[in-house]
Amino acid sequence: MNSDRKNAIASVLAHEDGAESELKPFTAEDYGIDVFHFTRMKDRLPKPVYQKLMDTVGEGQPLDSTIADAVAHAMKEWALEKGATHYTHWFQPLTGATAEKHDSFLDPVGNGQAILSFSGKNLIVSEPDASSFPSGGIRSTFEARGYTAWDPTSPAFIKRGRNGATLCIPTAFCAYAGEALDKKTPLLRSMQTLSKAVKRLMMCFGDDGTKNVRVTLGPEQEYFLIDESFYYARPDLVQTGRTLFGAPPPKHQQLEDHYFGAIKPRILAFMTDVDSNLWKLGIPAKTRHNEVAPAQFEIAPVFEELNLAVDHNMLLMEVLRRTAEKHGLVCLLHEKPFTGINGSGKHNNWSLTYGNVNLLNPGSDPHQNAIFLTTLCAIVMAIDKHSDLLRTSTASAGNDHRLGANEAPPAIISIFIGEQLADIIDQIEKGSLKSSKQAGTMRIGVDTLPALPRDSTDRNRTSPFAFTSNKFEFRAPGSSQSCAGCNVILNTIIADSLNEVAGELEKLPKAGFNSGLQELLRKIIKAHKRIIFNGDNYSTAWKEEAARRGLPNFPTTPDALKALVAPANIALFEKYGVFSRVEAHSRYEIFTEEYHRKIRIEGELSLNMARTIFLPAGSKQLSELAKTIAVMSGTDLKAGFSTQKAMAETIGRLLDSIHAECGRLEKALSLRDGSAKIVDSMAALRKSVDFLEKNVDDELWPLPKYREMLFIS
Numbered sequence: 001m002n003s004d005r006k007n008a009i010a011s012v013l014a015h016e017d018g019a020e021s022e023l024k025p026f027t028a029e030d031y032g033i034d035v036f037h038f039t040r041m042k043d044r045l046p047k048p049v050y051q052k053l054m055d056t057v058g059e060g061q062p063l064d065s066t067i068a069d070a071v072a073h074a075m076k077e078w079a080l081e082k083g084a085t086h087y088t089h090w091f092q093p094l095t096g097a098t099a100e101k102h103d104s105f106l107d108p109v110g111n112g113q114a115i116l117s118f119s120g121k122n123l124i125v126s127e128p129d130a131s132s133f134p135s136g137g138i139r140s141t142f143e144a145r146g147y148t149a150w151d152p153t154s155p156a157f158i159k160r161g162r163n164g165a166t167l168c169i170p171t172a173f174c175a176y177a178g179e180a181l182d183k184k185t186p187l188l189r190s191m192q193t194l195s196k197a198v199k200r201l202m203m204c205f206g207d208d209g210t211k212n213v214r215v216t217l218g219p220e221q222e223y224f225l226i227d228e229s230f231y232y233a234r235p236d237l238v239q240t241g242r243t244l245f246g247a248p249p250p251k252h253q254q255l256e257d258h259y260f261g262a263i264k265p266r267i268l269a270f271m272t273d274v275d276s277n278l279w280k281l282g283i284p285a286k287t288r289h290n291e292v293a294p295a296q297f298e299i300a301p302v303f304e305e306l307n308l309a310v311d312h313n314m315l316l317m318e319v320l321r322r323t324a325e326k327h328g329l330v331c332l333l334h335e336k337p338f339t340g341i342n343g344s345g346k347h348n349n350w351s352l353t354y355g356n357v358n359l360l361n362p363g364s365d366p367h368q369n370a371i372f373l374t375t376l377c378a379i380v381m382a383i384d385k386h387s388d389l390l391r392t393s394t395a396s397a398g399n400d401h402r403l404g405a406n407e408a409p410p411a412i413i414s415i416f417i418g419e420q421l422a423d424i425i426d427q428i429e430k431g432s433l434k435s436s437k438q439a440g441t442m443r444i445g446v447d448t449l450p451a452l453p454r455d456s457t458d459r460n461r462t463s464p465f466a467f468t469s470n471k472f473e474f475r476a477p478g479s480s481q482s483c484a485g486c487n488v489i490l491n492t493i494i495a496d497s498l499n500e501v502a503g504e505l506e507k508l509p510k511a512g513f514n515s516g517l518q519e520l521l522r523k524i525i526k527a528h529k530r531i532i533f534n535g536d537n538y539s540t541a542w543k544e545e546a547a548r549r550g551l552p553n554f555p556t557t558p559d560a561l562k563a564l565v566a567p568a569n570i571a572l573f574e575k576y577g578v579f580s581r582v583e584a585h586s587r588y589e590i591f592t593e594e595y596h597r598k599i600r601i602e603g604e605l606s607l608n609m610a611r612t613i614f615l616p617a618g619s620k621q622l623s624e625l626a627k628t629i630a631v632m633s634g635t636d637l638k639a640g641f642s643t644q645k646a647m648a649e650t651i652g653r654l655l656d657s658i659h660a661e662c663g664r665l666e667k668a669l670s671l672r673d674g675s676a677k678i679v680d681s682m683a684a685l686r687k688s689v690d691f692l693e694k695n696v697d698d699e700l701w702p703l704p705k706y707r708e709m710l711f712i713s
């Protein structure tokens, strides 16, 4: 066998099942030990300082800079106890990754001496030389520098390395004039917008509008694990995160024997290590299991407040990657590492709480149910009016392979609400809401609505946006994407709908509130029910039906991204101060550019691999066959001769088509706007190469095969 491949397999087989001895039992006290969380602050800060900080965190008041020195001092003392030598502002630029630039606490004071210092100013802002982060033109227009600003709502934490530790301070990242250059800033803005809208709505229902609004998120994260020996033997995985070639093996996920199966010892050792690292960081990892595809897994935390949950998911992805390395594995977070096999998504479970009440909980009293149905209808309206934006928020080169590939939801956005709610919605629309399917008489009136029983219908796994008992689960986001993007959109469009609804309710006379509300909900349902679909989202019938309903369908990223700069959408962003026109355009440019760059990298690597790996492998095979044919033709051996010639014909023809397809790909790569052509040529080239893989002597095939990467660990 090809020696690289052989060595890779041998090294995997020699691998021990995880480093168990390194793990000591985890206790509840270990949870959050590496986090400077609020309880710790309370213990270590003077009372008035702590109180001022809580006003900022809890009530969204501006940060009082006079307390910064005291907070910084306490934070430094704690970090030093934890062994930290450096601190960093930790932020989320538009590359999609996290960024950090470390500064040591060390401060020379002359005479060869130094102190360890960290001031309030160090805590609050920093000016990283950020000229290499994408800005979509913002920085050249305004000012070259970027600024990071402390986000006190997400606690600082310690990141450990082999020889030390770093204090990480979650921050927002902006340009000089305040234009957002990151994912956190618009997220915080959108949360504030939504919070205001919820309070306004609650006032319509007789509340004083002073309670806390909490947006909650529980992201389920899918990923693949393969042995590092395979990974490093595949240039496509190393360079692009996915296999650009590779024939799916006869057995992959058809037998459904991996999903929820017993977890292999080596993988379990990895998962246990991951969980204990996450718990130390105060990340509430809860579930772990095998996913549908071989070598695919899922981890999900208990839901948290949105901003924190987004930060935690970014950290979780990093912990997955780092821990995998330690275990001789590689964690693939790409949306589609293996063609023909299930891809990876990130289910975004989103909900909304006012005071202590989850607004998406049907609840047990008529008042709460009226609020629930109003919120539900506002969300239906929001998704229908802005499904283009929701689609945009999941657009990426990687996710294009997943959406609509009969495993993930399609690119068409619709809502699943279940049979029972559909029945209630139906009755509201007809103006005859008398009974739920279950039992009892009901009218929408605040006083007369009885308890709605919890939705008992089966989950619909094909729906992109599904109501699941007390939350919405948005299933389109890709596994490698930050949750920030889609939640900025969700918060903004839902805030807009809640405001519209509140605006109507505010006009109602007190006596006519119930009937007015009922009429309003009826109108909303009538206008927006086309977005509700409880059937099979994978079927072609739905594609046709969705087109008849006028629902947008943007299968590719370049098309989907355009919504970001549609005039009506920019007006919406500006209305709520979530994005300025300049910010929306800069994002559009950055994401579009990123898409084209990724496609180009994949195209160039495909061409390179075809010419330097696959054509030579096929040629070796052909040359061996040709030698045999030449030798045989000098003899009177007849048996097997025509087989040799037929095999040589097959290989030869494949080499010819690979050669020709390389030419077409090369041409596509020379075009200025060649992405669509590059994608097509890559697909054609891959088809021939994968066919070649199935026809070339297994001993001669140079790269690890799917059956090896997915099944040997």
Ligand code: ADP
Pocket: 216, 217, 218, 219, 220, 300, 301, 302, 303, 304, 349, 350, 351, 352, 358, 468, 470, 471, 473
């Ligand atoms: P599944 O969808 O796989 O059946 P669950 O419904 O139990 O799993 O939960 C999936 C995720 O949804 C978990 O991270 C969970 O914490 C989260 N979740 C549950 N309730 C809420 C909520 N009110 N707001 C946000 N996320 C929630």
Ligand code: MG
Pocket: 220, 347, 473
């Ligand atoms: Mg789920």
